[in-house]
Amino acid sequence: MNFELFVSLRYLLAKRRQTFISLITVISIAGVAVGVTALIVVLAVMNGFQEDLRTRILGVTSHMVIGSFGGQISDYRALTEQVGRAEGVVAATPFIYTQVMISSGKKFSGAVLRGIDPQTASSVLNLQKSMTRGNVEDLVRKPSSDQGEESEVHPGIILGQQLAEQLGVHQGEWLTIISPVGRVTPMGQVPKSRLFQVVGVFRSGMYEFDNTLAYVDLVTAQQFLGVGDVVTGVEMKLKDIYDAQEVGENLRSQLAYPLYVRDWMQMNHSLFSALKLEKVVMFIILTLIILVAAFNIVSSLIMMVMEKTRDIAILKAMGATTARIRKIFVMEGLMIGVSGTILGLFGGFSLCALLKRYKFIELPPEIYYIPTLPVQVNALDVWLIALAAILISLMATIYPSRQAAKLDPAEALRYE
Numbered sequence: 498m499n500f501e502l503f504v505s506l507r508y509l510l511a512k513r514r515q516t517f518i519s520l521i522t523v524i525s526i527a528g529v530a531v532g533v534t535a536l537i538v539v540l541a542v543m544n545g546f547q548e549d550l551r552t553r554i555l556g557v558t559s560h561m562v563i564g565s566f567g568g569q570i571s572d573y574r575a576l577t578e579q580v581g582r583a584e585g586v587v588a589a590t591p592f593i594y595t596q597v598m599i600s601s602g603k604k605f606s607g608a609v610l611r612g613i614d615p616q617t618a619s620s621v622l623n624l625q626k627s628m629t630r631g632n633v634e635d636l637v638r639k640p641s642s643d644q645g646e647e648s649e650v651h652p653g654i655i656l657g658q659q660l661a662e663q664l665g666v667h668q669g670e671w672l673t674i675i676s677p678v679g680r681v682t683p684m685g686q687v688p689k690s691r692l693f694q695v696v697g698v699f700r701s702g703m704y705e706f707d708n709t710l711a712y713v714d715l716v717t718a719q720q721f722l723g724v725g726d727v728v729t730g731v732e733m734k735l736k737d738i739y740d741a742q743e744v745g746e747n748l749r750s751q752l753a754y755p756l757y758v759r760d761w762m763q764m765n766h767s768l769f770s771a772l773k774l775e776k777v778v779m780f781i782i783l784t785l786i787i788l789v790a791a792f793n794i795v796s797s798l799i800m801m802v803m804e805k806t807r808d809i810a811i812l813k814a815m816g817a818t819t820a821r822i823r824k825i826f827v828m829e830g831l832m833i834g835v836s837g838t839i840l841g842l843f844g845g846f847s848l849c850a851l852l853k854r855y856k857f858i859e860l861p862p863e864i865y866y867i868p869t870l871p872v873q874v875n876a877l878d879v880w881l882i883a884l885a886a887i888l889i890s891l892m893a894t895i896y897p898s899r900q901a902a903k904l905d906p907a908e909a910l911r912y913e
Contacts, residue, residue, distance in 0.1 A: 505828040521797040526837040528790025533841025545871025556623040559732035566755035569727040585744040590617035591728040598675040601664040612718025621734040631697020636714040652717040653696035657707035791893040798897030810906040819902040826898035834890020
């Protein structure tokens with residue numbers, strides 16, 4: 498053990514005549530610990546919210562979409578095969594996207610109708626995992642043996658839970674879909690309508706999806722809208738969602754105008770940017786707790802310098818250099834900061850483990866889309882928190898250590 502560390506430990510652990518200094522030291526350690534604990538827990542909860550939100554959004558939407566500035570893609574089969582073989586892409590599926598009016602006979606509601614291919618959509622979307630009733634494959638309905646091949650079978654439709662509740666329908670009941678793009682008759686343009694049977698209900702946990710989305714078979718949507726063999730775009734699932742920008746640049750180089758590529762980060766840019774900004778703001782605000790503890794460290798070290806004036810003078814008279822005296826009090830402040838940081842890390846991890854295991858904080862379901870606080874500890878966040886706490890503690894030692902180093906032995910011992 499070197500000289501500076503030995504003296505620092507003796508000063509920090511030895512009994513003092515003034516117990517008030519020891520109390521301030523304990524308060525300083527506790528302040529750093531509380532600040533570190535608060536930062537870890539709050540950032541872990543915000544990470545949990547962000548990850549849970551991302552999972553729910555990507556449960557009913559794709560990682561990447563190829564669309565056309567013209568609004569429609571005619572050669573979508575070849576395009577789907579081409580992008581499905583691209584590096585970083587797991588699967589691809591075509592879709593149609595339009596707005597319609599839905600009537601249950603009792604209530605009306607606007608909705609977003611998405612035509613999907615049930616055979617390939619399941620490999621791109623996690624819609625099946627969000628289903629509370631029914632299956633995605635039920636969208637394609639065939640006549641039973643006792644009905645005969647020529648009997649009419651009404652197509653199936655899957656609704657979001659909020660939309661189904663708003664319309665007052667359940668699985669197996671009937672709906673009428675009304676398209677604003679109607680057919681031309683001698684009486685003018687008349688909206689097109691068709692009868693659908695509810696074959697499933699999904700719940701993504703995102704209100705805007707559950708309240709507006711309705712899924713039908715791709716071929717049924719093409720026939721109903723009268724657009725022919727075209728689609729709105731092609732959706733893709735990626736091997737790694739965080740490689741979306743790189744995969745997107747690769748696809749843009751292969752595709753020509755009027756096709757464009759958008760990934761999940763671009764489609765939800767404002768939402769995730771807001772969450773990121775909130776996380777940074779919370780980090781800055783909660784760091785103020787550690788700053789308050791740093792003022793206590795300054796006070797504790799200044800009072801200790803005043804108490805140890807004689808000791809410092811004797812050490813300098815015996816040959817201790819100014820740099821070594823300064824280092825003694827810097828190391829003492831660092832030990833206070835490191836001790837508080839270690840206690841804060843232990844407290845933060847413990848509290849996060851309790852929140853994750855027992856989920857004793859319940860959220861009102863009518864306000865939040867999740868029942869309990871999600872917790873996800875990020876290693877980078879923990880390192881940044883620990884580093885910030887130690888750096889703030891280090892800065893708190895600058896003034897007291899300089900004052901101790903400038904002490905004149907002759908003046909200090911004159912009245913002893």
